[in-house]
Amino acid sequence: MNNLVEKLLQGDRRSAARLITLIENDAPEKKDILQQIYPYTGRAHVVGITGSPGAGKSSLVDELTREIRREVLKVGIIAVDPTSPFSGGALLGDRIRMQEHATDRGVFIRSMGTRGSLGGLAQATRDVIRVLDAFGCDVILVETVGVGQSELDIMHHADTTLVVLTPQAGDHIQTIKAGIMEIADIFVINKADLGGSGKMVTDIETMLDLSPLVNGWRPPVLTTIAIDHQGIPELWAAIKRHKAWRKENKAGANRERVRRELAEIIQRYLYQLISRELDERFEHLLEKVAERQLDPYSAAMDIIKQSWKGGLP
Amino acid sequence: MNNLVEKLLQGDRRSAARLITLIENDAPEKKDILQQIYPYTGRAHVVGITGSPGAGKSSLVDELTREIRREVLKVGIIAVDPTSPFSGGALLGDRIRMQEHATDRGVFIRSMGTRGSLGGLAQATRDVIRVLDAFGCDVILVETVGVGQSELDIMHHADTTLVVLTPQAGDHIQTIKAGIMEIADIFVINKADLGGSGKMVTDIETMLDLSPLVNGWRPPVLTTIAIDHQGIPELWAAIKRHKAWRKENKAGANRERVRRELAEIIQRYLYQLISRELDERFEHLLEKVAERQLDPYSAAMDIIKQSWKGGLP
Numbered sequence: 001m002n003n004l005v006e007k008l009l010q011g012d013r014r015s016a017a018r019l020i021t022l023i024e025n026d027a028p029e030k031k032d033i034l035q036q037i038y039p040y041t042g043r044a045h046v047v048g049i050t051g052s053p054g055a056g057k058s059s060l061v062d063e064l065t066r067e068i069r070r071e072v073l074k075v076g077i078i079a080v081d082p083t084s085p086f087s088g089g090a091l092l093g094d095r096i097r098m099q100e101h102a103t104d105r106g107v108f109i110r111s112m113g114t115r116g117s118l119g120g121l122a123q124a125t126r127d128v129i130r131v132l133d134a135f136g137c138d139v140i141l142v143e144t145v146g147v148g149q150s151e152l153d154i155m156h157h158a159d160t161t162l163v164v165l166t167p168q169a170g171d172h173i174q175t176i177k178a179g180i181m182e183i184a185d186i187f188v189i190n191k192a193d194l195g196g197s198g199k200m201v202t203d204i205e206t207m208l209d210l211s212p213l214v215n216g217w218r219p220p221v222l223t224t225i226a227i228d229h230q231g232i233p234e235l236w237a238a239i240k241r242h243k244a245w246r247k248e249n250k251a252g253a254n255r256e257r258v259r260r261e262l263a264e265i266i267q268r269y270l271y272q273l274i275s276r277e278l279d280e281r282f283e284h285l286l287e288k289v290a291e292r293q294l295d296p297y298s299a300a301m302d303i304i305k306q307s308w309k310g311g312l313p
Numbered sequence: 314m315n316n317l318v319e320k321l322l323q324g325d326r327r328s329a330a331r332l333i334t335l336i337e338n339d340a341p342e343k344k345d346i347l348q349q350i351y352p353y354t355g356r357a358h359v360v361g362i363t364g365s366p367g368a369g370k371s372s373l374v375d376e377l378t379r380e381i382r383r384e385v386l387k388v389g390i391i392a393v394d395p396t397s398p399f400s401g402g403a404l405l406g407d408r409i410r411m412q413e414h415a416t417d418r419g420v421f422i423r424s425m426g427t428r429g430s431l432g433g434l435a436q437a438t439r440d441v442i443r444v445l446d447a448f449g450c451d452v453i454l455v456e457t458v459g460v461g462q463s464e465l466d467i468m469h470h471a472d473t474t475l476v477v478l479t480p481q482a483g484d485h486i487q488t489i490k491a492g493i494m495e496i497a498d499i500f501v502i503n504k505a506d507l508g509g510s511g512k513m514v515t516d517i518e519t520m521l522d523l524s525p526l527v528n529g530w531r532p533p534v535l536t537t538i539a540i541d542h543q544g545i546p547e548l549w550a551a552i553k554r555h556k557a558w559r560k561e562n563k564a565g566a567n568r569e570r571v572r573r574e575l576a577e578i579i580q581r582y583l584y585q586l587i588s589r590e591l592d593e594r595f596e597h598l599l600e601k602v603a604e605r606q607l608d609p610y611s612a613a614m615d616i617i618k619q620s621w622k623g624g625l626p
Contacts (some may be wrong), residue, residue: 012347030611213483258603262595263587265613270583270621274576277623282575290571295351298342300578307622310590
């Protein structure tokens with residue numbers, strides 16, 4: 001077994017940090033590392049935190065961490081910024097606020113920025129979750145910056161997803177697309193002191209009345225004032241309730257998640273294989289398309305017919 | 314041939330709009346449509362416009378359109394917002410400004426929001442470019458909202474990429490990641506009246522002095538005040554210069570682009586095939602991973618060995 005992995009399983013922080021860097025950099029040993037770690041994963045509860053910019057997600061994560069630490073549970077925090085190839089200054093800045101947690105050996109904090117393709121970022125996030133899981137984190141909080149498509153992809157890796165909104169700032173439910181509302185296991189109306197939160201709760205509850213329940217879980221709608229720790233114990237309790245519920249009802253969701261992961265890993269491997277073979281086995285087709293003698297859709301289908309042993313589209 | 318495609322090739326606007334909608338909705342006839350259109354594409358010059366939020370990209374597109382229309386060329390505008398599943402209100406709002414162009418039969422404007430996966434959005438953008446190309450647009454301006462990874466992906470479809478910055482608003486070149494600087498064929502410092510643009514030009518020129526030229530093209534650094542049309546004729550002249558240069562030097566870039574497109578289309582088809590087969594041929598492996606008896610990386614490799622006739626990773 002890889003020496004770093006051995007140390008990781010003993011709870012060594014530096015090994016955790018180094019393994020995450022290897023994964024982020026897509027190092028050659030990545031596949032081996034993940035294979036070795038896999039049997040030690042599946043224990044942590046992963047909480048995804050998404051929502052509109054300015055909703056106070058970072059403060060919420062801070063206070064939630066403080067709350068969870070009261071139970072002496074080990075917490076991992078992954079802050080993901082998929083929006084910008086500009087440096088992740090804002091997120092790191094936020095994280096500097098977390099002085100209290102930074103010196104707490106029971107909290108492991110990591111920021112992730114844009115690396116490779118976006119699909120790659122969601123996959124890298126899943127892999128980093130696995131490292132922190134094997135590292136022994138009981139709860140892993142995954143915070144994203146905005147609510148774009150990549151954030152939705154990342155939330156697929158969460159066991160419990162919090163959608164954080166504010167009563168103001170244009171977060172009226174009619175402006176929020178279905179994709180966001182559907183992934184919420186718990187709604188959090190943060191900055192509840194701003195006013196208007198009562199109406200927002202009513203609006204979301206009304207919407208939920210009209211929506212079919214997914215597997216019987218009705219997302220609670222909670223109000224918080226994160227910077228004052230108000231509503232945070234109730235939020236943590238709701239997360240634990242959802243965790244317990246999920247344990248009873250997870251079979252279908254888990255299968256779906258595994259299916260998705262397998263398809264993604266296979267697709268990724270095949271992309272590398274195809275890119276290589278386009279310069280070798282299929283160079284004549286590539287040339288034909290480049291010279292516009294053949295359209296790319298027919299060429300692609302031809303290549304699949306020649307390379308894929310299973311059924312065709 | 315599809316009736317809509319026939320009408321498209323005759324320059325019918327409504328057919329263009331309907332074909333784009335079919336493509337965006339991933340309609341079953343999409344593949345046929347794109348195959349039929351393909352031979353009539355490759356004529357338009359595609360200009361990508363990206364840069365930091367608030368850099369005035371929309372105004373720049375407006376004024377560039379006005380400039381191009383002076384030569385009685387047909388212009389297509391595709392405004393892409395990949396950042397948010399929230400409704401594309403902002404972009405559409407911007408577009409309402411374009412009253413002048415909206416009634417101009419020589420300008421076709423289309424907004425695109427997040428649909429399906431992000432890879433999907435970049436691919437959909439390319440397909441919409443093809444429709445407007447076959448429709449007879451001489452120049453297609455593709456404007457993105459921000460500078461995230463998906464914007465970079467979309468810019469791969471441009472023949473000429475403009476990176477738009479402002480002299481203020483934190484756009485100091487040391488904060489701009491390499492990914493952005495490398496895709497620029499032309500730098501545009503917009504809002505040059507804000508002051509500080511001289512220093513910004515010098516900084517970028519210094520950076521270019523230190524960077525190796527890609528195929529011998531050195532990106533010019535232009536200053537504009539889009540809302541006053543200042544610098545716009547010079548920008549259009551620079552785009553035409555780049556177009557001419559590209560014509561002389563495009564062989565390698567074109568091959569790379571075709572390779573990328575083929576790999577993406579194949580990958581997309583295969584993802585559908587794999588997802589289906591995971592419920593059929595490979596259900597036993599899926600079950601094993603779901604029960605954590607097997608790690609997903611080994612399962613993926615096993616499936617590839619059984620399904621892919623070519624070489625392995």
